[in-house]
Amino acid sequence: MTRTRHFSPYRPSTALCLVVGLSAFGLTACSVTPEPVTLDEQMAQTASDRLKMFADQEPVTGPISIDEAMARAVKYNLQQRMGLMEKALEDQMLDVRSLDMLPKLAAQAGWKTRSNEAASSSESIESRSQSLEPSTSQDKNGETAGLQLSWNVLDFGVNYFGAKAQANKALAAEERRRRVIADIIQQVRVAYWEAATAERLQPEVRQAMDEANMALDRARQTERERLMTPADSLRYQKSLLEMVRQLEALDGELADAKARLAALMNIPPATDYTLEPLTESSFARPALAYGLDELEATAMVKRPEIREETYQARNAVLETRMALLKLLPGANLFTGVNYDSNSYLVNSSWADAGLQVSWNLFNVLSYSRIEEAGETREQLAELRRQAVRMAVLTQVNLSWQRYHRAERIFDRSNELEQLQRGLLGHSESAYASNAQSLLERIRTRTETVLATRTRDRSFAEMQGAYGAIYQAAGLDPLPEQVKGYSIADLSGAIAANRAALARGEVAPPQLPPAPVAVASSAPAVQPVTLASPPPTPPAPVEQPAAAPASVEVAATPPVPPAYLLRLDMWSHLGSLEGAELISLDGPHVQ
Numbered sequence: 001m002t003r004t005r006h007f008s009p010y011r012p013s014t015a016l017c018l019v020v021g022l023s024a025f026g027l028t029a030c031s032v033t034p035e036p037v038t039l040d041e042q043m044a045q046t047a048s049d050r051l052k053m054f055a056d057q058e059p060v061t062g063p064i065s066i067d068e069a070m071a072r073a074v075k076y077n078l079q080q081r082m083g084l085m086e087k088a089l090e091d092q093m094l095d096v097r098s099l100d101m102l103p104k105l106a107a108q109a110g111w112k113t114r115s116n117e118a119a120s121s122s123e124s125i126e127s128r129s130q131s132l133e134p135s136t137s138q139d140k141n142g143e144t145a146g147l148q149l150s151w152n153v154l155d156f157g158v159n160y161f162g163a164k165a166q167a168n169k170a171l172a173a174e175e176r177r178r179r180v181i182a183d184i185i186q187q188v189r190v191a192y193w194e195a196a197t198a199e200r201l202q203p204e205v206r207q208a209m210d211e212a213n214m215a216l217d218r219a220r221q222t223e224r225e226r227l228m229t230p231a232d233s234l235r236y237q238k239s240l241l242e243m244v245r246q247l248e249a250l251d252g253e254l255a256d257a258k259a260r261l262a263a264l265m266n267i268p269p270a271t272d273y274t275l276e277p278l279t280e281s282s283f284a285r286p287a288l289a290y291g292l293d294e295l296e297a298t299a300m301v302k303r304p305e306i307r308e309e310t311y312q313a314r315n316a317v318l319e320t321r322m323a324l325l326k327l328l329p330g331a332n333l334f335t336g337v338n339y340d341s342n343s344y345l346v347n348s349s350w351a352d353a354g355l356q357v358s359w360n361l362f363n364v365l366s367y368s369r370i371e372e373a374g375e376t377r378e379q380l381a382e383l384r385r386q387a388v389r390m391a392v393l394t395q396v397n398l399s400w401q402r403y404h405r406a407e408r409i410f411d412r413s414n415e416l417e418q419l420q421r422g423l424l425g426h427s428e429s430a431y432a433s434n435a436q437s438l439l440e441r442i443r444t445r446t447e448t449v450l451a452t453r454t455r456d457r458s459f460a461e462m463q464g465a466y467g468a469i470y471q472a473a474g475l476d477p478l479p480e481q482v483k484g485y486s487i488a489d490l491s492g493a494i495a496a497n498r499a500a501l502a503r504g505e506v507a508p509p510q511l512p513p514a515p516v517a518v519a520s521s522a523p524a525v526q527p528v529t530l531a532s533p534p535p536t537p538p539a540p541v542e543q544p545a546a547a548p549a550s551v552e553v554a555a556t557p558p559v560p561p562a563y564l565l566r567l568d569m570w571s572h573l574g575s576l577e578g579a580e581l582i583s584l585d586g587p588h589v590q
Contacts, residue, residue, distance in 0.1 A: 053078065053266070054268055057072075057076050057266070060273045063276045063277070064273060064274070064275050064276065065276045066189070066192045067491040068487060068491045069188050069192050069265055070188050070477070070491075070494050071490035071494055072265040072266070072487060073184050073185070073188045073264045074181060074184065075487065077184055077264060077266050080177075080181060080184060083177035083180045087174055090166070090170035090172075093170075097159065097162050100155075100159040100162070101156055101159045103150060103151035104149070104150045104152075105148075106147075106148050107146070107147050108145065108146050109143075109145040110143070110145075111141075111142070111143050112141070113141045113142075114140055116140070117140060118138040119135060119136040120134065120135070121134040121135070136344075137342075137344045138342055138344060139341070139343055142340065142341050143339075143341040144341070145338070145339040146338040147336055150332060150333065150334040151332070151333045152333075153331045154325065154326070154328060154331065157325045158326060161318045161321050161322045162318075162322065164318055165314075165318045165319070168311040168314045168318075169311070171307075172308045172311040175304035175307045175308040176304070178476075179304040181476065181478060182471050182476050183471075185478070186464070186468060187264055188261070188264050189463060191260045191261040191264055192275070193459065193463045194457075195258045195260070196276070197456035198254030198257040198258065198456075199258065200278045201254065201449070201452055201453060202251070202254050205250055206251070208247055208446055208449050209244065209247045209251065212243050212244045213244060215240055216241065218438075219236050219237045219240060236439060239443070243442060246446060246450065247449065250449070250453055258275075283414070285462070286462075286463065288469065289501070289503060289504030290504060292396070292397070295396050295400065295473040296396050297508050297509055298473045298474060298475060298508045299472060299473045299474050300392070300509075301474070301509045303473075305388050305392065306385065306388055306389060309388050310385065312381055312384070313381035313382060313385055315381075316374075319374070319377060320370075320371075320375075320377060320378065323370045323373075324370060327363040327364070327366065330357070330358050331355065331356070331357050332355070332356045333355055334353065334354055334355075335351070335353035335354075336353075338350055338352065392472070395472040398472075399468040399472045400469060403465035403468070403469055405465075406458065406462040409461070410462045413454050413457075413459075414459075416451055417448075417451045417452050417454070420448045423447075424445060427440065477494045477498040477501060478493075479494075
């Protein structure tokens with residue numbers, strides 16, 4: 001029997017034309033044209049954002065205390081809201097990574113058709129002739145369905161370590177939120193005292209400005225009437241203008257202080273609000289109930305930056321474990337049920353199960369490199385944590401010194417302000433008895449206002465330095481849970497915690513004593529020296545005849561040099577000045 005082949009001329013069908021048309025439509029749909037935001041969309045978005053920025057906030061009903069200012073900033077500040085949202089996102093990602101450890105249950109169903117029969121024939125290997133007439137074992141139309149459960153052991157292990165790493169990321173996000181709150185609290189403390197002293201001094205500034213402007217108008221009238229020599233008149237006006245300029249600059253500075261505080265509390269900028277009035281008793285020194293050693297020990301435990309680096313170090317270990325786990329063989333267990341509507345099948349439905357193992361043998365070559373990279377990653381994480389600890393210790397010491405320096409400056413400024421008040425009283429009496437000119441009286445009043453502002457600014461700086469100490473030590477006046485508090489409840493909790501900190505009721509942790517450094521087998525990192533002379537060889541020392549009994553002492557790892565400790569320090573902590581960790585013009589203030 002000779003082989004015969006059957007050929008059919010190509011005839012385009014309706015189905016082929018439909019396929020070509022759909023393909024052309026799909027290619028056309030893949031082209032994307034940039035669509036800029038229209039002005040109407042921007043206006044609508046602006047109105048919506050402005051409404052949401054200040055929505056669901058308790059109105060200001062009276063003078064704001066410092067505790068209420070902190071409570072409003074913590075609850076309504078947009079940066080704080082963003083920190084909460086980031087924490088919620090990390091928690092949701094943890095749930096997603098936990099679900100990745102479950103087996104895969106895949107359901108599939110499909111339908112297919114073709115324009116002709118799926119027929120085939122056979123050809124003899126020896127005679128090269130057709131041995132079987134064309135036949136088919138498939139229907140032109142068919143439906144399939146299946147449900148398969150599979151579980152990859154290697155993927156389970158990788159996803160397990162990934163879920164643990166995501167849990168550490170969620171904890172690190174909480175520490176970042178705590179750091180943002182501490183920065184907001186510190187900024188509120190500084191801005192509040194700036195605004196409170198500004199509000200107290202503003203009437204006196206306005207009065208001095210009115211008197212200076214009135215005197216300036218009189219001087220100009222005197223010049224026009226030529227009641228004084230031109231040179232004396234010009235010098236008189238110059239003195240008055242200099243005082244007016246100083247008072248106007250001071251008035252603008254005082255107005256800006258309340259605007260900065262309103263931004264921190266997320267109050268609309270145009271809102272007219274007042275602060276609790278200050279008295280002379282308000283200018284008392286804040287009590288500092290902790291010593292420098294206690295603050296350093298507390299900072300080593302409570303600073304959120306150190307805790308965040310601890311979680312990052314955990315993830316460095318987990319990344320190494322995941323990389324090594326991927327080198328192992330992968331075993332895939334599967335089982336499922338299937339269905340096929342093909343009428344030629346004897347069994348249209350069936351169940352199957354199996355085990356499949358795969359392993360890339362070249363992974364063995366990567367083991368040593370991955371292990372070395374993992375060790376380096378873990379050492380880097382440890383070094384970053386040490387660098388952060390060094391920066392934290394520096395912050396504590398700098399804030400301690402800054403506070404005591406601010407105390408001395410405040411004492412001098414307070415003494416100068418009292419002396420200037422006495423001079424103002426004498427000036428008023430002398431002017432009333434016509435023993436002093438109006439110019440001297442205005443000059444004395446202006447100097448008094450400036451001296452008072454200097455005293456108030458030094459007091460605000462002392463309060464900021466006081467808060468920077470607690471911020472550097474990781475102590476904040478907030479309760480453990482903030483969600484659900486009203487402004488009144490949160491203000492009361494902040495006031496109680498601030499009083500507890502002032503009384504020293506928060507016990508500092510007791511750190512274990514540092515181990516004694518002895519010779520270690522690990523190579524120490526040598527610091528870089530510049531133009532150092534060659535060392536002088538030491539004189540030989542006579543060794544004793546008998547060595548003392550050996551004492552086991554824990555060996556400490558070599559201390560990295562200063563230039564390595566500064567590695568990436570500032571990227572985590574910002575400025576060393578506690579009150580300036582986040583700039584008022586930076587992205588953290590909304």
